[in-house]
Amino acid sequence: MDTASHLVHVDARQLKIKTFCIWIENKFETCVSRVPFAIHMAVLAAVFYGLAQAELNWFADSPWPVHVILSLIIALAAFWTILLMVRRFHDLGRTGGLFWAIAIPFWALWKITTLFPNLWYVWVILCAWPIKLTLELFFKPGTEGLNSYDARTTEG
Amino acid sequence: MSQPDLAHVEWKESRKHPPGFRARRGLNWFTVGLLYAMYYMCRYNFRFAAPGMREEFGFSITQISDIWVWFSVAYGTGQLVNGLFCDRIGGRASMLLGAIGTITVNLIFGFGSFAGNFATFSGLWLMNGYLQAAGTPGMVKINAAWFNREERGVFSGIFGFMIQSGQVAISRLAPVLLAGFTIGVFVIEPGRWRLLFIVPPVFVAAAAILLALLASESPEEAGYPGAIHDDVDNSAGTRVPVKEAFKFVFSNPLVWFYAVAYGTTGAVRHSSDQLIGLFFEDVMGFNMRTNLPGVAVNTLALIPLVAVAGSVFSGWVSDRFFRGHRYPVAMALYFVGAAVLAVASLSLALDIVGPTTGGILLGCLFLVLIAIMANSTHSIVGAAAPMDIGGKKMAGFASGVIDSFQYYGSALSLFITGRVLDATKETHGWNFWFIIMTGFALLGGFSMLALLLRQKGKRGASRVVIAIMVTAVIATTVIGTANYRRIIAENAARAAELAPLQTPDIQPDNAVDPAAAPEN
Numbered sequence: 001m002d003t004a005s006h007l008v009h010v011d012a013r014q015l016k017i018k019t020f021c022i023w024i025e026n027k028f029e030t031c032v033s034r035v036p037f038a039i040h041m042a043v044l045a046a047v048f049y050g051l052a053q054a055e056l057n058w059f060a061d062s063p064w065p066v067h068v069i070l071s072l073i074i075a076l077a078a079f080w081t082i083l084l085m086v087r088r089f090h091d092l093g094r095t096g097g098l099f100w101a102i103a104i105p106f107w108a109l110w111k112i113t114t115l116f117p118n119l120w121y122v123w124v125i126l127c128a129w130p131i132k133l134t135l136e137l138f139f140k141p142g143t144e145g146l147n148s149y150d151a152r153t154t155e156g
Numbered sequence: 157m158s159q160p161d162l163a164h165v166e167w168k169e170s171r172k173h174p175p176g177f178r179a180r181r182g183l184n185w186f187t188v189g190l191l192y193a194m195y196y197m198c199r200y201n202f203r204f205a206a207p208g209m210r211e212e213f214g215f216s217i218t219q220i221s222d223i224w225v226w227f228s229v230a231y232g233t234g235q236l237v238n239g240l241f242c243d244r245i246g247g248r249a250s251m252l253l254g255a256i257g258t259i260t261v262n263l264i265f266g267f268g269s270f271a272g273n274f275a276t277f278s279g280l281w282l283m284n285g286y287l288q289a290a291g292t293p294g295m296v297k298i299n300a301a302w303f304n305r306e307e308r309g310v311f312s313g314i315f316g317f318m319i320q321s322g323q324v325a326i327s328r329l330a331p332v333l334l335a336g337f338t339i340g341v342f343v344i345e346p347g348r349w350r351l352l353f354i355v356p357p358v359f360v361a362a363a364a365i366l367l368a369l370l371a372s373e374s375p376e377e378a379g380y381p382g383a384i385h386d387d388v389d390n391s392a393g394t395r396v397p398v399k400e401a402f403k404f405v406f407s408n409p410l411v412w413f414y415a416v417a418y419g420t421t422g423a424v425r426h427s428s429d430q431l432i433g434l435f436f437e438d439v440m441g442f443n444m445r446t447n448l449p450g451v452a453v454n455t456l457a458l459i460p461l462v463a464v465a466g467s468v469f470s471g472w473v474s475d476r477f478f479r480g481h482r483y484p485v486a487m488a489l490y491f492v493g494a495a496v497l498a499v500a501s502l503s504l505a506l507d508i509v510g511p512t513t514g515g516i517l518l519g520c521l522f523l524v525l526i527a528i529m530a531n532s533t534h535s536i537v538g539a540a541a542p543m544d545i546g547g548k549k550m551a552g553f554a555s556g557v558i559d560s561f562q563y564y565g566s567a568l569s570l571f572i573t574g575r576v577l578d579a580t581k582e583t584h585g586w587n588f589w590f591i592i593m594t595g596f597a598l599l600g601g602f603s604m605l606a607l608l609l610r611q612k613g614k615r616g617a618s619r620v621v622i623a624i625m626v627t628a629v630i631a632t633t634v635i636g637t638a639n640y641r642r643i644i645a646e647n648a649a650r651a652a653e654l655a656p657l658q659t660p661d662i663q664p665d666n667a668v669d670p671a672a673a674p675e676n
Contacts, residue, residue, distance in 0.1 A: 008376035017370065018379040021183065022176030104465075111458070 189318025196322030221574025234289025239556015254290025266353030320460030419565030493529030
């Protein structure tokens with residue numbers, strides 16, 4: 001017996017969530033080439049730097065709602081960064097899941113160097129491949145014509 | 157086509173989904189994982205409260221361990237019972253009911269413990285154990301419906317991340333609460349361990365509301381019919397009668413191999429998790445009651461994070477190279493874990509681990525490695541295997557049975573460890589902590605080896621391994637009990653010898669008993 005042969009009731013809220021999920025997934029499915037990617041990343045770097053400076057210099061003693069708003073802006077900027085990286089990987093014909101291959105080692109590195117500053121060589125071991133991937137994002141040209149990720153978008 | 161090629165093709169095929177499905181599953185998965193993570197905040201708060209409780213009420217290691225033993229027994233039994241009900245009422249309802257229960261019990265523990273004693277704490281934590289047991293079957297059941305077999309390993313690992321983030325959250329929150337703080341005119345003094353049972357329930361409540369609003373029982377209910385193929389029963393719906401689930405799961409031999417192995421995972425995982433605070437105090441010389449040192453806080457926060465990395469990796473290996481079979485990877489993890497524990501035990505015996513810079517770092521490294529082993533097997537044996545065995549309809553009870561053994565293993569391990577440490581701490585320090593865990597890890601490895609041989613058609617060899625395991629367990633129990641009794645008798649004799657010698661120090665020869673002194 002196959003699941004598809006049975007009708008299961010789907011309520012209105014679930015349908016709205018489904019529509020939202022299709023929309024958000026399509027945001028990740030497209031590609032971005034080197035130059036727009038680099039421009040967006042430069043803007044995002046400026047945004048992150050500005051937010052960090054603002055939090056340090058102007059809003060350090062502000063009430064908690066200000067910090068919540070700042071955190072929300074940072075979260076949005078982080079989301080945009082992830083989105084761009086995934087799109088750029090798609091442009092290279094590779095899975096967007098490689099985002100984690102960059103994010104996790106850098107994050108782990110930050111934790112380790114905070115805990116044990118003397119273990120600097122871990123940096124070299126841990127981040128060799130992520131650095132290569134990062135450089136590819138900025139400098140490697142995308143695939144010629146449509147790749148499997150573009151095809152996935154057009155199917156969707 | 158060779159097995160690795162076949163595994164690769166199946167692995168790739170399992171990843172093709174309709175538009176929006178992956179995002180929808182991610183959202184579902186996030187809400188379920190978040191609530192389960194918050195469950196952990198209302199469970200792991202105990203280990204941070206233990207040093208404060210020991211100071212206030214004078215509890216021994218045995219008593220602290222016994223409170224967790226009661227929790228574990230109730231949790232294990234709750235898994236069996238709640239797993240059956242979960243397959244009947246659905247995973248979402250099961251998780252929400254558990255959340256309401258654990259919020260209530262934690263608040264009673266926090267507010268009502270001023271008049272508490274050992275029996276009260278044990279009783280309350282026993283209730284918490286039963287109610288928390290509604291979480292795992294619910295979580296496993298929901299995810300069984302949302303993932304193909306070849307996807308479950310990795311996603312169980314990533315799910316481990318969600319789970320462990322609860323542990324990280326309480327590891328970060330507890331020091332803040334224990335250090336004391338000021339809100340407006342309210343001043344909270346340091347060492348108020350009761351707050352650990354009052355604040356975390358707020359987080360559980362928020363996550364439960366999110367789950368109620370966003371999570372869906374199955375892809376069909378979310379508008380994705382036929383998106384997932386269930387190897388066990390692909391017909392529509394996720395619920396089955398209690399009798400059917402009971403019969404299916406109890407008659408499946410795979411369940412019992414995994415259950416024994418998972419029992420040993422629980423024995424190692426909970427022993428290291430629940431006694432780590434006391435280990436830090438007694439062996440490393442840390443103050444774990446009011447002012448937790450940075451290295452302790454960071455180790456406690458790092459443990460779940462590296463454990464998750466191990467869980468994801470082991471899940472991926474089992475998906476990618478073993479066609480969704482968990483036992484080969486689990487077997488390797490158990491044996492490597494046993495080796496690490498044996499080395500840790502040796503290091504402790506040689507005083508290499510202790511309150512020195514190198515000793516602290518090495519001790520923390522061992523704890524981190526143990527956590528990787530315990531939590532990797534926790535993910536692939538406890539979360540992925542029940543989904544593979546029970547499918548979307550009976551994963552709840554399959555998980556209940558397997559997970560119940562984790563907590564029976566935990567109860568047994570802590571029951572033994574608490575008593576052995578109290579008896580041998582004077583002479584051997586915490587050495588037996590690692591030795592007991594080594595034994596359990598070896599047992600887990602042999603259990604998976606027996607399953608591996610059975611699945612390869614070598615039933616005779618599998619039975620030989622089982623016979624060796626049973627003999628080893630009986631021999632260890634008999635010899636261990638005899639030695640324990642001897643040590644207890646020796647300790648009592650030593651205490652009796654020392655008692656008269658200590659009296660003159662307390663009452664010198666020229667001391668005057670005020671009660672006997674003549675009144676002027």
